[in-house]
Amino acid sequence: MILQTDTISLTLQGHRLLNNIALDVRPGEVLGLIGPNGAGKSTLLRIMAGLLRPETGRVLLDGQDLFTMPPEKRGRHLAYLPQEAPAAIGMSVRDVAMLGRLPHRRTASAEQNETAVQQALDAVGMSAFADRSSARLSGGERARVLLARALAVQAPILLADEPVAALDPAQALTVMDLFGQCAAQGQAVAVVLHDLALAARFCTRIAVLSQGCLVSIGPPAEVLTDALFAEVYGVAVRRCGEVAVPWSLVSSARRP
């Protein structure tokens, strides 16, 4: 399934937040949305998730307008992981992940739901904590449980807003690796990121936003140029050898 924004714009209280953004997220890719604070990344992702209506333009899911689609159907096609989640109210880890199966309540069997939740918990490494109360988890563990909830939807489109912001480097690598696996299995993944090193390493394509405009989109090596860093972020870059970004993280031996 392809999620497409068809030249969308949004103005809120006189501020132009997004200006004619046209991009798509394709099956098998991880699209990284990067840009300075206030560039409109999260707003764009919220529009792509159907949470905010663009002023002009359309959001299309396989050619069908996202905002005219029945909510339940949309819920099965698209999983959204917000930047901040409310404090867990003490449900077990498994129950939280099971919430991801709510959109499938009329279409999937209990076994299918159980399998999907188990796979999601395995993927984020939280199976061992399945029966623990989510109130008794660390910040990183809670972020992974909420990710498991989003994975359990098994939606063809996965949208995540700064999913690694609360994670240590090792967990961040694991989670980004997980998005890569989702893409490899045919999901279309869009991720808002601040960490350019992670973006360069794990994203198939990168879309750069600045002041509500799409500045550049393409493979990391083509997009993340010295000129772009200077123009968009206002920083200079010192390159060391063949590394494409100022610095780069590599996989650690220790797995969280």
Add this chain to the structure above:
Amino acid sequence: MSRYSLTVAVLSALVLALAILSLAAGPAGIGVIQGLSDMLHGRETIAATIIGQIRLPRMILALLIGGTLGLSGAALQGLVRNPLADPGVLGISGCGALGAVLVFYTGLSAVWAPALPLAALSGAGLATLLLLALTRGGTLVLVLAGAALGSMSAALLALTLNLVPSPYASYEIMHWLMGSLSRASLHDVLIATPGLLIGSALLFSTGRSLDALTLGEDVAQTMGFPLRAVQWRVVLGTALAVGSGVAVAGGIGFVGLVMPHLLRPLAGARPSRLLLPSALGGAALLLAADLFVRLPVSGAELQLGVVTSLIGTPVFFWQVWRLRGRPV
């Protein structure tokens, strides 16, 4: 048997036992089975009259009103994701009672009977809408607004009753503010039951949406549960259920606050799993309280709300004590 099923089974048995006890208890020493059988066969005996005209309406109303109070407490707490939500604490019952009093003492309800529950549920509905509009301000704003609504409705209610030429004004004020089933009649059952049942059905239908809401409004919406749809169902359901209850029994407090707190450890933290146990628990609490007020303790009957508050507040304090020091 899971802990949830066990909780529901035990509570159901408790409600059934209390309902039977409620029919059997009273100053007139009559046989329940004899009375019921006389009533069903249309024999106009004393037992049939007492059961049919006094005890049965009282039992049905205690069961339904207690149930809807527990249920609306659980649904409101799920909707605003705040354990302090309750129709009594937030002034919803008080505003409902004010609506009922205005219609009752202007004589409008004598002309057109449905005016009474309609006025009560309008009062309760307006209060719920106002509170929902303020929930975005956070816990503090919600509780302050609820306290303000409660005090305002109590003051206006007392003022209204002081203005009507009734020698029993202070007794009437007590009835509406604290709640009572001592005057429950078959007519009250007919007036209140439709709203209580429809309201309950609406509130029960919100379970999955409330589950989704635990992940926040945005995620719930992307999963196919728009917040607005849930809000309307909870507002309408609460207004119908609480309004209809208040119209015949006054503002009975603390049931909706206490039951979800008490049952959360047993039924689990999922809001949908709390609805049925809270309804059963609320019904059991009100049936028990109504049995208690009938005990010949002080000669005059206690107000029902006095008993539920006396039972409710220690439980509430205990919960607050457990929550101390934790961030809201």
